[in-house]
Amino acid sequence: MQDDRDPLEEVPVDSEPVFQGVLLDVRRDRVRLPDGKLTTREYIRHPGATVIVAVLPDGRLLFERQFRYPLGRAFLELPAGKIDAGEELLACAQRELREETGYEADTWTYLGVTHPCIGYSDERIEIFLARDLRHVGHALDDEEFLEVLTLGVDEAIEAVHDGRITDGKTIAALFLALRALKD
Amino acid sequence: MQDDRDPLEEVPVDSEPVFQGVLLDVRRDRVRLPDGKLTTREYIRHPGATVIVAVLPDGRLLFERQFRYPLGRAFLELPAGKIDAGEELLACAQRELREETGYEADTWTYLGVTHPCIGYSDERIEIFLARDLRHVGHALDDEEFLEVLTLGVDEAIEAVHDGRITDGKTIAALFLALRALKD
Numbered sequence: 001m002q003d004d005r006d007p008l009e010e011v012p013v014d015s016e017p018v019f020q021g022v023l024l025d026v027r028r029d030r031v032r033l034p035d036g037k038l039t040t041r042e043y044i045r046h047p048g049a050t051v052i053v054a055v056l057p058d059g060r061l062l063f064e065r066q067f068r069y070p071l072g073r074a075f076l077e078l079p080a081g082k083i084d085a086g087e088e089l090l091a092c093a094q095r096e097l098r099e100e101t102g103y104e105a106d107t108w109t110y111l112g113v114t115h116p117c118i119g120y121s122d123e124r125i126e127i128f129l130a131r132d133l134r135h136v137g138h139a140l141d142d143e144e145f146l147e148v149l150t151l152g153v154d155e156a157i158e159a160v161h162d163g164r165i166t167d168g169k170t171i172a173a174l175f176l177a178l179r180a181l182k183d
Numbered sequence: 184m185q186d187d188r189d190p191l192e193e194v195p196v197d198s199e200p201v202f203q204g205v206l207l208d209v210r211r212d213r214v215r216l217p218d219g220k221l222t223t224r225e226y227i228r229h230p231g232a233t234v235i236v237a238v239l240p241d242g243r244l245l246f247e248r249q250f251r252y253p254l255g256r257a258f259l260e261l262p263a264g265k266i267d268a269g270e271e272l273l274a275c276a277q278r279e280l281r282e283e284t285g286y287e288a289d290t291w292t293y294l295g296v297t298h299p300c301i302g303y304s305d306e307r308i309e310i311f312l313a314r315d316l317r318h319v320g321h322a323l324d325d326e327e328f329l330e331v332l333t334l335g336v337d338e339a340i341e342a343v344h345d346g347r348i349t350d351g352k353t354i355a356a357l358f359l360a361l362r363a364l365k366d
Contacts, residue, residue, distance in 0.1 A: 008250035008257050008328050019202040019209055021225040024303060026202055026209055031252060034328050042204040043253035044227070044303070067191040068301040069214060070226035074191050075301055112344075116351040117300040118251040118258055120207060120227065124349075145191050145217050160358055161295075166307075168299040168351040175343055175358050 008034060010041070018042070046123035050093040051080035051169045053111070053177040054103060054130040060150040062101050062133075067145065076149075076159065077167040078174075080125065093128040101148050102138040105130035109180065114172035127173045129180055153181050191217060193224070201225070229306035233276040234263035234352045236294070236360040237286060237313040243333040245284050245316075250328065259332075259342065260350040261357075263308065276311040284331050285321040288313035292363065297355035310356045312363055336364050 011032040019026040025045040030038055054062040067074045081096035083089065090108060097103055109129040116123055151159060156174055159165040165174075194215045202209040208228040213221055237245040250257045264279035266272065273291060281287055292312040299306055334342065339357055342348040348357075 006250065006257055008248065008330065010250050010252050018204065021201065021209075021211060022223050024209060024225040024227075026204075026207060028204060029252070034250075040205050041252040042207040044207075065191065067189065067193050068298075069193050069212070069224040070303060070305040071298060071301055071307075074189055075298070077301070112346050113349050114351050114354060115251075115254060115258070115349045117304065117306070118254055118260070118350055120253060121300065121304075122253040123300070124254075125351075147191065161362070163295050166296050166298045167301055168297050168308075168355055171297060171355040171358050172351055175354050179344070 010034070013038065042120065044117075044121040044123070046082075046121050047085070048083045048123060049080055049125045049169075050083065050089055050096060050128060051078050051125050051173045052093050052097045052128050052130050053078060053173050053181075054097055054101065054105060054133060055181065056133055056150060060152050061156055062097075062103065063149050063151050063156075064100060065147040065149060075167050076165050077170045080169055089126045090128070093126070093130070097130060098136065099138075100144070100146060102135055103130075103133045104136050106132035106134070111173070111176040111180075114169060114176075116168050116172075125169045125172070127176050129177050153178075193217070196221065225303065227300075227304040227306070229265075229304055230268070231266045231306060232263055232308045232352075233266065233272055233279060233311060234261050234308050234356045235276050235280045235311050235313050236261060236356050236364075237280055237284065237288060237316060238364070239316055239333060243335050244339055245280075245286065246332050246334050246339070247283060248330040248332060258350050259348050260353045263352055272309045273311070276309070276313070280313060281319065282321075283327070283329060285318055286313075286316045287319050289315035289317070294356070294359040294363075297352060297359075299351050299355075308352045308355070310359050312360050336361075 013030040015029040018028045028042045079100045083092045111127040196213040198212040201211045262283045266275045294310040
């Protein structure tokens with residue numbers, strides 16, 4: 001009988017919630033390592049998110065400036081947001097783009113997924129390209145404060161290289177979108 | 184008198200630890216929003232990390248396959264690891280490269296920083312390019328299981344596009360290294 005298990009696999013032994021807050025759901029598991037020893041893994045359970053590379057008719061990209069409390073400053077980032085319970089990925093991307101920037105898009109392309117924090121979170125961020133945008137007005141969530149701005153594609157690439165853009169999901173989404181944007 | 188504060192700024196009111204585990208340090212703060220209302224922010228405090236784009240003499244890049252328990256599978260990723268207390272960034276990058284892959288490098292270039300998880304962690308990952316590699320042997324930490332492999336630069340870019348590489352720090356580090364690698 002063949003053993004198809006990954007030789008690196010860690011097997012859960014038991015699992016318990018250690019903190020459930022308004023935002024974070026933290027678990028601690030006991031796991032069996034490949035050498036048979038037991039160890040502890042602590043991690044965040046996250047519902048997943050979408051991020052959107054939204055291209056205006058003139059080719060510029062929609063960005064946001066948003067204050068990120070854990071790091072104590074505002075970041076230049078692409079529109080993004082968490083998936084609601086039961087929500088389809090595309091519906092989430094469409095909702096977040098509309099709520100955060102006031103735009104709807106006629107053409108949507110799925111580009112792939114990135115995992116921002118594989119050491120201590122199960123978060124996945126699904127990446128979409130949105131084209132043929134129309135401005136329909138804002139509908140920000142309560143407690144959501146942000147500024148919408150635009151960057152040209154080359155300017156956005158430059159901003160990654162010069163450190164104005166350091167947000168991981170934004171860099172990953174730009175990487176995956178570059179081929180489509182450069183066509 | 185001019186007010187230099189960012190209009191998006193959120194101001195801490197108080198802060199408390201809500202979970203301190205063997206890996207995760209979780210805090211909950213009360214903060215004042217730009218409109219004066221109070222809300223809650225929960226986040227991970229992280230010591231920071233380094234990630235290394237290490238180029239072999241034949242131009243291929245060192246990668247690892249490592250099991251990531253929160254997502255229940257192995258990931259293809261660049262060598263990386265947490266900064267020890269008091270450790271210099273370059274020393275951390277050099278230590279992680281040696282411990283995880285068995286290589287030392289004569290030429291190191293700092294490429295920049297990425298923030299993987301700005302919504303709920305203060306983690307920063309400092310990105311280094313390592314060239315002129317010499318194999319000196321392995322010294323893995325206890326409980327560290329991984330496989331070392333190599334990819335060509337174009338193969339690594341393809342792997343981001345086809346979804347074999349989804350790890351955020353790896354994508355960000357490749358993005359920042361591409362100009363140097365393509366020279």
